[in-house]
Amino acid sequence: xxxxxxxxxxxxxxxxxxxxxxxxxxxxxxxxxxxxxxxxxxxxxxxxxxxxxxxxxxxxxxxxxxxxxxxxxxxxxxxxxxxxxxxxxxxxxxxxxxxxxxxxxxxxxxxxxxxxxxxxxxxxxxxxxxxxxxxxxxxxxxxxxxxxxxxxxxxxxxxxxxxxxxxxxxxxxxxxxxxxxxxxxxxxxxxxxxxxxxxxxxxxxxxxxxxxxxxxxxxxxxxxxxxxxxxxxxxxxxxxxxxxxxxxxxxxxxxxxxxxxxxxxxxxxxxxxxxxxxxxxxxxxxxxxxxxxxxxxxxxxxxx
Numbered sequence: 616x617x618x619x620x621x622x623x624x625x626x627x628x629x630x631x632x633x634x635x636x637x638x639x640x641x642x643x644x645x646x647x648x649x650x651x652x653x654x655x656x657x658x659x660x661x662x663x664x665x666x667x668x669x670x671x672x673x674x675x676x677x678x679x680x681x682x683x684x685x686x687x688x689x690x691x692x693x694x695x696x697x698x699x700x701x702x703x704x705x706x707x708x709x710x711x712x713x714x715x716x717x718x719x720x721x722x723x724x725x726x727x728x729x730x731x732x733x734x735x736x737x738x739x740x741x742x743x744x745x746x747x748x749x750x751x752x753x754x755x756x757x758x759x760x761x762x763x764x765x766x767x768x769x770x771x772x773x774x775x776x777x778x779x780x781x782x783x784x785x786x787x788x789x790x791x792x793x794x795x796x797x798x799x800x801x802x803x804x805x806x807x808x809x810x811x812x813x814x815x816x817x818x819x820x821x822x823x824x825x826x827x828x829x830x831x832x833x834x835x836x837x838x839x840x841x842x843x844x845x846x847x848x849x850x851x852x853x854x855x856x857x858x859x860x861x862x863x864x865x866x867x868x869x870x871x872x873x874x875x876x877x878x879x880x881x882x883x884x885x886x887x888x889x890x891x892x893x894x895x896x897x898x899x900x901x902x903x904x905x906x907x908x909x910x911x912x913x914x915x916x917x918x919x
Contacts, residue, residue, distance in 0.1 A: 620758035627693035632706070636846045639690040643683030653893060657681055660892040664814040664883075680888030684842055688732045695734070695766045700742045703770070707732070707739035707840065711852035715745060715836070722790040722833045723855075726824055728801035728879045729891035731840035736850045737797060738770040748773035748789045749797035750782060750823075783823060790831050798824055801879055803898045810901050811873040813880055819899035825871040828858060835875065839882045842889045853878070 627635065647654050657678040665674060691706075698706075725740075725747060727733050737749060753776050754760045767774050775785045789796045800821060808819035828835050834855040842848055856878070859870045883890045 617758060624693055624696065627690060628697035635690045636687050639686035640683040643686035644679055647679045647682050653682060654678060656895065657892040660896060663816060663897055677887050681890060681892045684889050685891065687846055691732055692734055695738065696769055703738050703742050707735045707848045707850055709739055709850040709852060712743065714852050714854055718834065722793050723795050724824055724828060724833055724835045725795060725797045725838055726800050726835060726875055727839050728799060728882065730882055730886055731842040731889045732848055733799060733840055734766065735848060736840040737772050739850060741771045745795065746771060747795040747797045748775060750775045750777055750786060752777045786823065786827060790827060790833050800824055800875060802894060803896055805899050809869055809872060811876050813876055813896065816897055817901055818897050820872055820876055822868050822872060824875055825868040829860060829867055837878045841886045
């Protein structure tokens with residue numbers, strides 16, 4: 616880890632949380648105004664999702680809020696190695712933990728999305744005795760990769776990196792050992808996924824959650840972390856999903872994947888400013904379907 620990155624970690628560790636969040640909001644707003652790429656990608660995704668329902672001004676406001684909340688999440692991530700267990704518990708209270716009690720000691724899939732601070736949710740779960748292994752896409756930055764390893768080690772989170780061809784086998788082994796697998800299921804799956812509706816447009820989606828549940832007979836539990844207007848976090852565990860098993864594997868996997876995407880969409884609609892709109896969720900489209908382009912921003916209008 617480079618010296619500048621170590622300095623950044625130290626600064627985060629000594630900065631009070633409230634001050635750090637305020638500074639992060641300012642950084643997020645600055646990124647909106649100064650970084651055309653971040654602004655454009657956020658507005659592109661928001662226009663696809665809400666372009667027929669919200670005004671241009673409302674879309675821009677959500678884009679600024681999303682970048683501000685991303686900056687808050689990054690600040691909290693930098694601060695996590697220096698946090699105590701009690702601090703994590705206070706920062707991310709979890710509603711509905713009693714729903715996990717019947718699953719104690721049994722294999723299960725916990726699924727979530729990039730809403731609020733999903734990293735903090737994982738840490739809060741393990742500090743409450745719910746150990747898990749999660750599948751993650753490695754950071755491209757060496758400093759962030761090292762930080763991610765530190766946070767995972769600090770909070771007893773086992774990690775499977777999303778690379779190579781044996782991810783499914785590694786995930787399956789976790790469940791076969793009777794452990795919990797955490798999956799974040801809201802990124803573009805490219806040619807490997809199936810297309811299910813997300814905000815009225817087909818989105819390529821990973822099949823792993825549905826396939827593993829079907830093959831191993833394990834429950835799928837939705838849980839998400841939201842951020843309130845004042846920047847504070849909360850998390851909620853929902854009842855295990857009701858899944859369809861007809862014996863037709865293709866139908867079952869498609870139906871169950873659509874169901875968990877619908878749950879994700881409900882959370883995104885409830886907390887649109889907390890979602891990671893920077894990710895191009897609709898990047899991959901069905902080759903046989905003509906897809907209308909997203910509603911454009913009127914070029915005569917300023918970006919904010």
